[in-house]
Amino acid sequence: MADYSATRARVEDYFDRSATKVWERLCSDAPVSRIRQTVRAGRDAMRAMMLAQLPADLSGARVLDAGCGTGLMTAELAARGAEVVAVDISPQLIRIARDRLDARFASQVTFAAGDMTDETHGHFDHVIAMDSLIYYSGEDIAAILHRLAQRTRAGIVFTVAPRTPFLMTFFTLGKLFPRADRSPTMIPHAYETLAKSAGPGLARVGRISSGFYISDCLEYRP
Template sequence: MPDYAITRDRVEEYFDRTATTAWARLTTDAKVSRIRQTVRAGRDRMRATMLARLPEDLTGMRVLDAGCGTGAMTVELAQRGAQVLAVDISPQLVRIAQDRLPDTLRGNVRFHAGDMTDEAHGAFDFVLAMDSMIYYTAPDIAAILARMAPRTDQAIVFTLAPRTALLMAFWGLGKLFPRSDRSPVMVPHALPALRAHVGSGLDRVARISSGFYISECLEYRP
């Protein structure tokens, strides 16, 4: 996945060197701007939407939090009894997630800084990938799912940016900046076009719109 590797490395650099402090603040109860409040609220709603796709009791199940960020999803999965592997490409974010994890849940969670698709992670009952695939093209997403699916027993629940007029406008503006001067740009997707790459087993769950946060929850069953 050569294109995937290039984008993955840019995402790592962005979150490790540029956005760590802002991301850490956004994912707490700290005061933020009104725009970021809408993003925070949207992310909270999306996390709840994704978790609703899994059983309330995850005791005995192994779950991959693919792109764990600062660990909010990891905590909720562990509270349900899951054995969680929390992976993020950014070592800085992984350290924040480790620091925020309650001591009572440490026996349920293992952290790893690296590639979420690494086959060395082993097999899982579920994979959750919240906003960690939003920077990739349809062929890359198909390759990511193809790599994870043989090791996922039940479902891969993930988010993408839907192909709306607003997001397409942002995407177009982002492409005007020199690549070295801008953050990784999320790639909007239309579900029919994505299905052409991924194949059967891909379904839309819900779309969350909250100010500048517009995201779509999808589910892929191998």
């Protein structure tokens, strides 16, 4: 997974050095621009859609929040009673998530900075990966799903950027900038193509489209 490792390194550098403040503000109640308001609303709707795929009562369940960011999903999972392993590639975002977590849930959450597929995180009942696979190729996503599935009892709920004309335009324009001057680029995926890579077990859940936030929710069951 050489491509995966290279992309992971670029994503870590971007979120830890360039985008920490942006995401800290976006994932809060702080005022943001109209464009970012649509992204915030879209992410809120997607988080609700993903959580709806899991039981309302997660007492006794162990859940991996793969790419936890500032911890909004982590807090929701803990509030449902889950034991949460919250992993993010960015130590800076992990720090923010830890600081923001309600003290009531501290004993239920283990934070870790690093690779979300690391086997040392253990086994899980559920995995949620919101917007943490959007920078990877279909082959890498399939490899990540298969690797996580070996340690997941129920299913993996995750998001990808859909292959729409709007997102494909941004994907193409992103390639025009020198690599050193641009953030990691989302890779849009057609469901049918991704299904061929992932194999049986992949299913559509739904799509959220809110201004500049367009994302598909999918589920993979081992």
